[in-house]
Amino acid sequence: MSKSIEVNDLNVYYDKFLAVEGVSINIEPRSVTAFIGPSGCGKSTFLRTLNRMHEVIPGAHVKGEVLIDGNDLYGPGVDPVLVRRQVGMVFQRPNPFPTMSIRENVLAGVRLNNTRISRNDADDLVESSLRGANLWEEVKDRLNLPGSGLSGGQQQRLCIARAIAVKPDVLLMDEPCSALDPISTLAIEDLIEELKKEYTIVIVTHNMQQATRVSDKTAFFNIAGTGKPGHLIEYDDTQTIFSTPKVKATEDYVSGRFG
Numbered sequence: 344m345s346k347s348i349e350v351n352d353l354n355v356y357y358d359k360f361l362a363v364e365g366v367s368i369n370i371e372p373r374s375v376t377a378f379i380g381p382s383g384c385g386k387s388t389f390l391r392t393l394n395r396m397h398e399v400i401p402g403a404h405v406k407g408e409v410l411i412d413g414n415d416l417y418g419p420g421v422d423p424v425l426v427r428r429q430v431g432m433v434f435q436r437p438n439p440f441p442t443m444s445i446r447e448n449v450l451a452g453v454r455l456n457n458t459r460i461s462r463n464d465a466d467d468l469v470e471s472s473l474r475g476a477n478l479w480e481e482v483k484d485r486l487n488l489p490g491s492g493l494s495g496g497q498q499q500r501l502c503i504a505r506a507i508a509v510k511p512d513v514l515l516m517d518e519p520c521s522a523l524d525p526i527s528t529l530a531i532e533d534l535i536e537e538l539k540k541e542y543t544i545v546i547v548t549h550n551m552q553q554a555t556r557v558s559d560k561t562a563f564f565n566i567a568g569t570g571k572p573g574h575l576i577e578y579d580d581t582q583t584i585f586s587t588p589k590v591k592a593t594e595d596y597v598s599g600r601f602g
């Protein structure tokens with residue numbers, strides 16, 4: 344089930360270094376939101392705080408609030424492992440488990456969660472997840488071969504199948520197409536369009552055309568200089584950000600004048 348994300352005045356730190364400052368944003372369910380901005384402005388850092396993935400880096404921590412349908416991800420007693428089940432993530436480089444079969448890759452998240460599942464239910468889940476990731480037709484005859492034998496674009500769709508197999512509410516994507524060729528990129532973009540019927544999707548992208556093609560809303564982040572924290576500068580409908588942004592820095596960035 345797709346859920347809303349509300350962030351209130353979030354600061355993100357790597358030890359004492361303030362990497363992202365004062366972000367507040369409301370993201371609607373069943374929408375695609377693109378995070379854009381120059382390198383180092385904190386897009387990936389901020390994205391990772393939406394499922395507490397930054398906590399795998401020692402010393403990384405946040406101040407502020409992230410609410411998923413009103414529930415604080417950082418509330419007392421909240422288990423980060425459960426958070427990551429609810430808020431899935433797809434990374435820049437396709438990262439299927441190389442020694443596992445395609446089938447076992449899809450089921451990997453479910454097995455990690457120690458969910459007991461019958462053989463029949465597992466078969467159904469593998470098929471529905473691979474169909475959901477637009478990969479079923481291409482792999483249905485080789486489910487027991489290693490995931491690493493697929494092309495880069497297929498591997499990325501396998502990672503998306505793995506992410507949706509645990510039935511998350513939100514899907515975070517950190518430059519999911521940056522390692523892919525243009526055809527695979529379009530396949531992933533089509534897939535994002537499909538997935539937004541069921542999920543809240545947030546995608547970091549350096550590709551402006553991609554942001555305009557896939558997203559409903561765009562958030563522009565910027566940084567005043569090296570060592571300074573990144574800020575959310577402007578957040579609006581994608582069409583507005585790319586045609587009539589309110590802030591000059593946004594206009595300069597989307598028109599390619601810097602960054």
Ligand SMILES: Nc1ncnc2c1ncn2[C@@H]1O[C@H](COP(=O)(O)OP(=O)(O)OP(=O)(O)O)[C@@H](O)[C@H]1O
Pocket residue numbers: 357362380381382383384385386387388389400570573
């Ligand atoms: N593991 C880390 N430890 C310490 N500082 C980090 C770490 N990861 C990122 N940073 C710092 O946090 C700031 C934001 O980096 P981040 O990677 O989030 O930016 P970005 O906008 O996603 O950049 P890019 O577009 O190049 O991926 C940068 O100053 C970066 O050096």
